[in-house]
Amino acid sequence: MLARGLSRGWRGICGAALTGAPFSQVPSQVPRGLHCSVATHSSDSSLVPRPPEPLRQPAKPLSPHEELFRPAPDGARDKASFVRAVQNFGQHNVHKRGHVDFIYLALRKMRDYGVEKDLAVYNLLLDVFPKEVFRPRNVFQKIFVHYPRQQECGLAVLEQMENHGVMPNKETEFLLVQIFGRKSYPMLKFVRMKLWFSRFKNINPFPVPRDLPKDPVDLAVLGLRHIEPDLSARVTVYQTASSKDSTGTADPTQQHIVGIQSPDQQAALARHNPARPIFVEGPFSLWLRDRCVYYPIQLDLKYGRGGWDDYEFDIDEVEEGPVFAMCMAGAHDQATLAKWIQGLQETNPALAQIPVIFRLTGSSGELLASSSGLEEPSPPPPQEQEEEEDHTQRQQQGQS
C-alpha cells in the first residue's frame, strides 16, 4: 500500500509539474495529500483553540483550520481578511503543523475572497511553508522525491496561479528556492511557467482588457468597438439607464441603448433600395473574458455568391447581405429596438422609407428564422429542443 501511494504521488508530481491546463481528453489529477498529514494534526488539537462547531451542512465535514476563514462580524470578505486569516495560522503554532492542509484549504477559499488573481497573496501563501527544511541535502534525497506531499502542495499553488493566468515574479522564485531547492518540481514548474507565459502573452489579436468596466453602457461601447473592424465607426449612446441607484428592479422602459455605425454603412444605407426590407436580427451573444453581452444587428439578407480572388480557394464564397448597424441594449424586446431604429433615423433619413422586419430569438446564440412581420420574438422553446433531439438521434445513428 505504501508503494502504491508513492507511485501515485510520483505520477501526480510529474503530471502537475508540466504547464498547460488539462483542456483535452485526459484531465489532470491534483493529488490530495490528506492521508499523511491528518495523523500529524490530531496530536496538536489541544494547541489550536477549537470554537463550538456551528451546525451548517452536516453532510460536508469541516476541514481543519476552517475556523480561521470564518467571516468576520462585519462580513467583509476581501484581501485584508484573507491575509489576516493566513497570518493567524502562523501565530498559533510556531512549527506550522498541518500547513499542507491549510494551504489546500486557503487555495479553495481564494475565490470566495476574490483574491485568486493576486500575486502578492500567492507569495504570502507560499511563505507559510517552513523554509530550508524540504531542501534535499545529499544525493539520496535528491534521487527520491524529498517531502513529496509538500512538493505536491507547492505544485498545487503554482497550478492555481497558472489556471488564473497569474505570472510569478522574482519573489516567488526566491521563496521556491528557499523552500524546495533549485532542482525540485515546483521550481521546474516555475521555469516552465515563465517560459510559456511569456511566449503566449501577446498572441491574442483582439485583446480584451483585464478589468472590464462595470457600467453597462461602457461595457456595451467596449463590446461594439471589439466587434467592428472599421475604426472610423461612430458609437452613439441613444439612451442611458435612467436610475443609477435602483434597488434591484430595473425600470423596463429605460434600458440603455448604444449603437455603432460606420460611414461606409451609412452610405450603403442611403443607397439601399426602399423596396427591399431590412431585418433586425438578434440577439447574438458576445463574450468579453467572462462577461456575456447581447447585441442585435441590422442587416440586409441577400445570399449572393462570389468567387474567391486571392488564393484560388476553389469554393463558392457565401455572401450575407451588408450589415448596416449594430447595437447593444439592455432589453431585447421590440420596443427598445424600435427606439434604436428611431435614433438611427436621425442620421440616416433614408431609413424612414425602408420597411424593417424584426427577427428576434429568445435564446442566445442560435439563429432561428421566425416568420417575417412585426411579431413577438421567439418561437416556443420546446420546438427547438425537438429539433435538437432529432438531430442528435441522426448524429448517433450516423456514426460509422
Next chain:
Amino acid sequence: MALVHKLLNGSYILRKGLKPSVAACPFLSTRSADYCSSSLQKPVATPGKASTQRTAAGGLQEDQREVSFDKAIKDEIKEHFRRLKDEIVNHWIGPEGRPLQEIILEQARVVWQFRGKEDLDKWIVTSDKTIGGKSEVFLKMGKNNQSALLYGTLSSAAPQDGENSQSGYCAMISRIPRGAFERKKSYDWSQFNTLYLRVRGDGRPWMVNIREDTDIIQKTNQMYSYFMFTRGGPYWQEVKIPFSKFFFSNQGRIRDAQFQLLLDKISSIGFTLADKVDGPFFLEIDFIGVFADPAHTEEFAYENSPVLNPRLFK
C-alpha cells in the same frame, strides 16, 4: 472490423428476438440517447463501439422490416471493393486521384467544407460528458446550408468522482479518413504552410489541435495545438495559422522538448473550447483550407531551452 461487430451483434439480436438492445449490450446503456452529444470515450473514433451503437439501433428496425441480414453484408463488401478499385485506379491517375500537374501547381486547397449533411458526418463532437461533466455540445448546419454551427453550453462543474478536479471542455474532431476495408488514410499537406479557417465566433478563445497519423508509431495522446481567437460579431473572420506555430503536447500537457509539426501524415484536426467560463457558446465555420503563404518563412516558432532540456544540448 465494422463487419465483424455487425455479425456478432446482429446474430445476438436475432436470437433474442425483439428484446431491446439495452439488455443485449450492457455497455450501450451508458451511452444511450439521453446524452445530448454523440459521445465517445476517446476523441479518435473507435469503430467497434460506434458501430455497435448503430447496428443496435438499426437492428431493431431490421427486425421490424424483415430485411435480410446477408444483403447488408453483401452491400458492405461491395462498397469496400469499390473503394479498393477506386484506390487502384486513382494510383494511376496521380496522387490522391488527381493529375500530378494539378497537385504540384496547387497553392490552396479546401479540405473541409460545410455545404450539406454529409459534410457534418465527417466530424465528431465530444464534451466532458464522457468523464461525467455537464457541458453540452451540438453540431448542425447553419443558415441556408452554407456553414456549420457548433453550439452548446460549457459548464466547468467538476464531476464528483474523486478523480477529476477540473472539467469543462467541448470539442469537435474530424474523423480519420478511411480507405478500402476501413484502412486509415492520412492527409498530405507538405507543400502548404498555413492553415486557413473562415469562422464566425462569439469572442471565445478556441484551440486548434492537429493529430498525426498513428499508423506505424503509437502516438494516440500526442497532438500539436495552437489558439484561435474569435472576434465575435456578424462579420466573417479569416483565421490564418501557420503550421510553424503549433506546439507539441502529450496527454494534455505542453512538453519541454518541442519539435515542429511534420505535415506529410496528418490524421485529424479538432477544435476545443475549454476557457473555464460557464455559459453558452457558438462557432460557425464556413470552410477549412490550407494554403502556401509565400511570405511566411519561419520553420518553427519555439526553441528548446537548455535549462529544461539539457540532454538536447550535449
